[in-house]
Amino acid sequence: MGEVIMKNTMILAIESSCDETAAAIIRNGHEIVSNVVASQIESHKRFGGVVPEIASRHHVEQITMVIEEALAQADVKPADLAAVAVTEGPGLVGALLIGINAAKAFAFAHNLPIVGVHHIAGHIYANALVQPMVFPLLALVVSGGHTELVYMKEHGSFEVIGETRDDAAGEAYDKVARVLNLPYPGGPRIDQLAHEGEEAVTFPRVWLEEDSYDFSFSGLKSAVINYKHNMDQRGGEISPTAVAKGFQESVVEVLTAKTLRAARAYQVKQVIAAGGVAANKGLRASLEAVFAKEGIAFFVPPLKLCTDNAAMIGAAATPMYEAGVRGNLMMNGRPGMELKSWV
Amino acid sequence: MIWLGIETANTPLSIAVVRDGKMVAEMMQNIKLTHSAGAMPAIEEVLTRVGLKPSDLDAIAVSEGPGSYTGVRIGVTLAKTLAWTLQKPLVGISSLKVLAANAALYNGFICPIFDARRGNVYTAIYQGMALEAIVEDYHTHIDDLLERLKAFEAPILFVGTDVDIFWEKIGAVLGDVAVRAPFSYDLPHATEVIRLATEVALPSVEATHHFVPQYKRIAEAEANWLKEQKEQAYE
Structure with a gap:
C-alpha cells in the first residue's frame, strides 16, 4: 500500500x-x-x-x-x-x-x-470545484467580455483555438437587451423571454470560414437592430419574446456546433462551459443534449461559480x-493579459 | 511608536518610516512609473533598509487625496489592507495639506495645486505653522480659483509641480502677490503625511474597513446621471 x-x-x-x-x-x-x-x-x-x-x-x-x-x-x-x-x-x-x-x-x-x-x-x-478535470479537455468560455474555445491537454496548458472577432456573446446579449428596453443586465432576461415565446424571428447564423472555430456576433446584433428599426418605420409592433427567442437560437446554435466540431477534432474526454453566459439555460440545454448524444462528458458549474x-x-x-509559479510585489494589472500556459 | 507613511496621490512616490517622532528613512521619486507596480516594492525596500518587519509597525498614515484617482486608490488600498490585516490604526491626511506642509514656515497664504485636466485643479489655501485651511480642499477651474484669490490682496505661495502648467495665467491675474515656491518644495513627502497624522487622534482599528479616498469630485458618469435625474424631475 x-x-x-x-x-x-x-x-x-x-x-x-x-x-x-x-x-x-x-x-x-x-x-x-x-x-x-x-x-x-x-x-x-x-x-x-x-x-x-x-x-x-x-x-x-x-x-x-x-x-x-x-x-x-x-x-x-x-x-x-x-x-x-x-x-x-x-x-x-x-x-x-x-x-x-x-x-x-x-x-x-x-x-x-x-x-x-x-x-x-x-x-x-471553476469546474475543478465541482468535479475533477479530465484531459484532454475543451472549454467553451462565454461571458460579457469573452467568447473562446480553449483546448487543454493537461493542467496549466491552454491553447485558444477559437475566439470572437468582434463582440463577446454576453456583450451581444446586453446590446440586444437594450434594443428591447430590458433592464440591465439584459442577458438573463433574454434567456427568460426566449423560453416564454413560441414564435421566433429568424436571424442569421455567422459561421465564418468552414474550418474556423472563431465567432462573430456583431452581425447578428446589427440584424436585430435593423429588424427593430424596420418594424418601427412600418409602425409595426415587435414581439420581444420572438426576438429574444430568435436571437438566442442563433447564438446557441453557433456556439454548440463549433464546440461540438472542436470536441470531435481534438478528441477530448471532457467538455466544460464557463463564464457568465454558461449560466444561460438555452445554451446549457443545447450543449447537454448534443454531448449526451456524442458520448462526451459535459459539465457546467453552478450559477454562482x-x-x-x-x-x-x-x-x-x-x-x-x-508547480512553483510565483508572482512578486511588482505585479501590475494587465488589462489585455493573454491566456498563456504555465507548464 | 513606529509609523509607516505612504504618498502615491499623484506622480511622485514617497514612503517614510518615523520612529518616536524622528524620521528614520524616506524614499522619494518623481518619475512617471506606475504606483501599482512600484509602491509595494518601495514599502518593502524602506522597511528592509531600516530592519523592520511589517508587524513592527504601530500605525499607518496615507495621503488620502485628492489627486489622480488611480494613484490615490493604490496608496489607500495598500495602507488600508496593511492596517486592517496588521490590526494597526490608519490615519488619512489630505494630499493637498501634505504638499502645503512643505511651506508651513511661509509667512503668507499657501496654495497647493494638482492638475485635474481641462483647466481644472484640486486646490486649497492653507496658512501658518498649523496649516489652517482658509479655503478647504476642492475641485475647481483655475479661472475661478484665481478670481477668488484676487480678493486676498496678500502674498500667496504656489506649491506643486503642476503649478508650472498654470504659472503664466496665475502671474497674469495676480501679478506680484503670486510667489512661486522653489522646486524642492514641490514634492509631497511621506514624512509630512506621518507628521500631520501624529497630530490627530488615532482612530480605532475597526474604522479601517470604512476608510475611503477623498476624491473631492464625483465620478463623471455619476454627475451626468444626477443631472439627468434633476432634469427628469423638472419635466
Whole structure:
C-alpha cells in the first residue's frame, strides 16, 4: 500500500477584474471553504452597464471587508495560508489594481507567496470545484467580455483555438437587451423571454470560414437592430419574446456546433462551459443534449461559480502554486493579459 | 511608536518610516512609473533598509487625496489592507495639506495645486505653522480659483509641480502677490503625511474597513446621471 499524503494547501484568492469584489478560501484546489462576493450590480444598473471609475471606487470601499469575511467564514488565519492568489488580468485596469494591491499588501504583511491568475483560467478552473478535470479537455468560455474555445491537454496548458472577432456573446446579449428596453443586465432576461415565446424571428447564423472555430456576433446584433428599426418605420409592433427567442437560437446554435466540431477534432474526454453566459439555460440545454448524444462528458458549474467569483481564482491558482509559479510585489494589472500556459 | 507613511496621490512616490517622532528613512521619486507596480516594492525596500518587519509597525498614515484617482486608490488600498490585516490604526491626511506642509514656515497664504485636466485643479489655501485651511480642499477651474484669490490682496505661495502648467495665467491675474515656491518644495513627502497624522487622534482599528479616498469630485458618469435625474424631475 502506498503512503497516503494528506495535503492541506489553503489559498486566499482575490478577484476584482470587473464589478464584483470577491475573496475566497480554497483548500487543495477543489474544496470551497468560503466564497464571498460583493456585487456592485445595483450601482451600475442606473448607468445601463459597468462604469469603470464607479467600479474602482466600490472595490476600494469593499476590499478589506470582503477578505475579512472570507477568512472569518472559513475560520482561517493568515498563518494557515500557503499563498495569496489574485486575478492579474484581463479586465478593467483600475478595478484589477485594487485586488492586486490588496493581495500584495496582505502577502507582504504575512510573508506569503503571491500567485497571479488569468481570469479566464479561473473561469475554466471553476469546474475543478465541482468535479475533477479530465484531459484532454475543451472549454467553451462565454461571458460579457469573452467568447473562446480553449483546448487543454493537461493542467496549466491552454491553447485558444477559437475566439470572437468582434463582440463577446454576453456583450451581444446586453446590446440586444437594450434594443428591447430590458433592464440591465439584459442577458438573463433574454434567456427568460426566449423560453416564454413560441414564435421566433429568424436571424442569421455567422459561421465564418468552414474550418474556423472563431465567432462573430456583431452581425447578428446589427440584424436585430435593423429588424427593430424596420418594424418601427412600418409602425409595426415587435414581439420581444420572438426576438429574444430568435436571437438566442442563433447564438446557441453557433456556439454548440463549433464546440461540438472542436470536441470531435481534438478528441477530448471532457467538455466544460464557463463564464457568465454558461449560466444561460438555452445554451446549457443545447450543449447537454448534443454531448449526451456524442458520448462526451459535459459539465457546467453552478450559477454562482459561472459568474465572477474568487473561488475559481483559488482553484486555478492551486496547481500553479504547486508547480512553483510565483508572482512578486511588482505585479501590475494587465488589462489585455493573454491566456498563456504555465507548464 | 513606529509609523509607516505612504504618498502615491499623484506622480511622485514617497514612503517614510518615523520612529518616536524622528524620521528614520524616506524614499522619494518623481518619475512617471506606475504606483501599482512600484509602491509595494518601495514599502518593502524602506522597511528592509531600516530592519523592520511589517508587524513592527504601530500605525499607518496615507495621503488620502485628492489627486489622480488611480494613484490615490493604490496608496489607500495598500495602507488600508496593511492596517486592517496588521490590526494597526490608519490615519488619512489630505494630499493637498501634505504638499502645503512643505511651506508651513511661509509667512503668507499657501496654495497647493494638482492638475485635474481641462483647466481644472484640486486646490486649497492653507496658512501658518498649523496649516489652517482658509479655503478647504476642492475641485475647481483655475479661472475661478484665481478670481477668488484676487480678493486676498496678500502674498500667496504656489506649491506643486503642476503649478508650472498654470504659472503664466496665475502671474497674469495676480501679478506680484503670486510667489512661486522653489522646486524642492514641490514634492509631497511621506514624512509630512506621518507628521500631520501624529497630530490627530488615532482612530480605532475597526474604522479601517470604512476608510475611503477623498476624491473631492464625483465620478463623471455619476454627475451626468444626477443631472439627468434633476432634469427628469423638472419635466
